[in-house]
Amino acid sequence: MPLTASQVFLLGASFLITLGSFAVLPYMSVLLHVRFGLGLGVVGAVLAVASLVQFSGGVVGAALAARIGLRATMLVALAVRTAGFAAFVPGLTRPLVAVGALFLVSCGAALYLPANKAYLVAGYGHERRPGLLAASGSAFNAGIALGPPAAAPFVLTSPAGLFTGVAVLFALVGAGHALLPGVADEKGERTEEKAEESAEGGAKVGAASGHQDDANPSALSTPSALPPFALTVLAVYVFMFFQHYLALYAVPRTSTAFYGTVLMGYAILLVVAQPLSARRLAALPYATALRIGFGAMAVGTAVLALGGRAGIAVGAVLLCLGEIVLFLKNDLEALDRSSAPAATVFGRQRLAAGLGAFAAAVVGGQLYGAAERASAVPVFWLLVSAQAVVLPALLVVCVAGTRRRARARARRRAGGELVGARHPR
Structure with a gap:
């Protein structure tokens, strides 16, 4: 089935939104530290809180979508982001205004994405969702890849013009959203059969194996046993070590040009491979996808410890595989299991991603600093690899423990009821 005009517009808007955002946001540390003279500790705290707001605020975006609708929520989000980028212009001479503008932009991002994804998949079932979500991810990642190099010549030489241009871009994209038809955010398609599978899957496994799952936690690697929310937290947590610290590791060992080439290759691979693999990934059993995804991240970060151009390039490819598998599969599994509206599901998944990213920022700085002081930075990547396992x-x-206790x-309740039935008062 071909894409509708609304879906084509949303995919194009996703590209433009991330293009504009990543023309500015990756350089915020430079602007806050170099232009305003803020200490690195303050800069790190500001960026960490802004990132947490951007991710965890997706729950608020989902609640707003349930109240005012998907299109209206996207319009509010884009208005907030437009105001935020416009506020960066006076913020160039006022640090507090610049920090406020950053939080406005983060709030707008939090409101937008759950409604955007829910609108994109509204009215489409299991067959179309993987391809649509993969195409959305590719559009976002293409903007992420092109935004920083497109803005690099203007960040320090003419930042006012850059911020003004991005604000105008967001205003135009918002105007386009106003022309979209209204779409209802449907309830999830979780059937009674799916609900029973989720609730009773462990019991069926136990019955088939003589209740050995009580003693064998690996039996819980059935799809019904593992929560997508928690696995999203873990996947983003492991991945963000790579996102945050590859530059510190790779540039001194290779060159800035090589690091830029790796990032560009990573983005191209992600943009191309995710849509091509969407259908196969959707059909893959959840437990198998988890093994592949976390396995790729574990091996990839271990390979990074080898250093050198080959180790860094191969490690990046494996991390890209892990991202493709885990991020898309966790979203699909969360949608399939839930009877909540799609925006609510995506909002929860954004919250999970925010928790993982925040934890990685807190833990990663301590680990990398300790490894650097010990002149053993490759050990940092081995520790990340161990965490992925x-x-x-x-x-x-x-x-397993939770299910055993439940x-x-x-059994105790059933036994008490049986005793009461045999010995009525």
Whole structure:
């Protein structure tokens, strides 16, 4: 089925929105530190809080979409972001205004994405959702790849013109959204059969294996046992170590040009491969996708520890594979399991991503600093690799324990009711 005009517009808007955003946001640390003279500690705190707002605020965006609708929510979000980028112009001489503008932009991003994704997949079932979400991810990532190099000549020489241009771009994109037809955010398609599978999957596994899942947490690697929200937290947590610290690691060991080439190749691979693999990934069992995704991240970060051009390039390719598999599959699984509106599901997934990104920023700085002081930076990547293996396994063990306790409580209640029935008062 071909894309509708509204879907084509939304995909194009997704590209333009990230193009404009990433023409500015990657350089915020430079502007805050170099232009305004803020300390790196203050800059780090500001960026960490802004990132947390941008991700976790998706829950607020979902609630707003439930109240005023998808199109209206996107319009509000774009108005907020337009105001934020416009406020950067007077903020060039007032640091507090610039920080306020950054938070406005972050709030707008939080409101926009759940409504955008929900509008894109509204009215489409399991067959079309993977391709649509993959195309959306490719559009966003293409903008992310092109935004920083497009803005590089203007960031320090004419930032006022850059911010004005981005604000105008967002205003035009917002005007286009006003012409979109209204679309209802439908409830999830979780059927009774799916609900029963989710609730009783563990019991079926236990029955088939003589209840061995009580003692064998690996039996919980069935799709019904593992929560997509928690796995999204873990996936983003592991991935953001790569996102935050590859530059610090790669540039001194290779060159700025090589690092830029790796990032461009990463973006191209992501943009091309995700839509091509969407259908196969949607058909892949959830447990298998988790093994592939976290396995790729574990091996990729371990390869980064080798250093050199080959190690960094191969590690980046493996991390890209992990991102493609885990990020898309977790969203699809969350949608399939939920009976909530799609915007609500995407809002929760953004919250999960925000928690993972925030944790990576906090933990990663400490780990990388310690490794650097010990002159053993490659060990940092080995520790990240170990986390990609250990943390999902710990989640499986926690789910196993939770299910064992739930079954024990259920058996105790059933036993009490049976005793009451045999010995009525």
